[in-house]
Amino acid sequence: MRRVRYESTGGPLFLEEAPVPEPGPGELLLRCEAIGVTLPVVRKVTEAAEPIALGGEIAGRIMAVGSGVGRFRVGERVTGLCFGHGYADFAPVHETMASPVPDDADAVDAVALVRSGLVALGALSAARPEPDETALVTAAASGVGHLAVQLARTRGAARVVGAVSDPAKSDFVRALGADDVIVYGQDDWGASADYVLDAVGGDLLTPAVAALAPGGRLVAYSSGGGTVQAYDLIVGAKSVIGFQTARTARGEPELYERWRRELWRLHADGALKPSVHGRFALEDAAKAHAVIEGRENRGKVILVP
Known part of the structure; x- marks a missing residue:
């Protein structure tokens, strides 16, 4: 699979081939359909002393599940927060950080709406x-x-x-x-x-x-x-x-789920309209980061593998 990585503070970001990860206990392995680019990740790339895994918000279809997973099954679509390498074709999400995506919903809309x-x-x-x-x-x-x-x-x-x-x-x-x-x-x-x-x-x-x-x-x-x-x-x-x-997701999952349902309801009613500033290919991750760094975005910036 492809994933985006960098080797020193400030980049540059580049694509590399890497093995498809195995889901750990409680984890879901997603084929990524959309990946959100966030200011905290961009800041870490430019400021952290050591390179980090480019994680964040992803949406996609479950391809495999780890031991102990009870809420989701292979084939379902979810969106959630990846703490590992999320700028990739496949990425893991812990089930406590995952939310289901309606069958008729676009993955880009799901990332723009749910996590943010x-x-x-x-x-x-x-x-x-x-x-x-x-x-x-x-x-x-x-x-x-x-x-x-x-x-x-x-x-x-x-x-x-x-x-x-x-x-x-x-x-x-x-x-x-x-x-x-x-x-x-x-x-x-x-x-x-x-x-x-x-x-x-x-x-x-x-x-x-x-x-x-x-x-x-x-x-x-x-x-x-x-x-x-x-x-x-x-x-x-x-x-x-x-x-x-994250504290709410782990400590109050029922509240977290109520919030998720409220977001989709407001979206369906037309009261909440996510805006996507731009969709970038994985190989253009550096351009997506530049939009965030330059404070140019109006709405969400998305990577689409």
């Missing part, structure tokens, strides 16, 4: 949204962010504000349903948000906390790190909540 949607919906749920509140979503044009903008409205937000890195993304975010768009670097975001869903972290945490109304909540789910000053929270009785999808 689970992150967006989980972060939104962590914010404990109330009807008629104001939501602020950072990285609002990203694979997760563009779904979070739409989901905030389905959960009753009266006003949704999207924050982006480039004003050229404003029309895209407004078309998703955002009432206003702000651009990183503005001195005063002036959002008075009841909650912020933050996928960026780093230096952006300070203006994001400042944009919260008194009693507001910031949900942090980025891989970008960053520091929040305790005083900035105390004076406005604000709070910061950390969210990680």
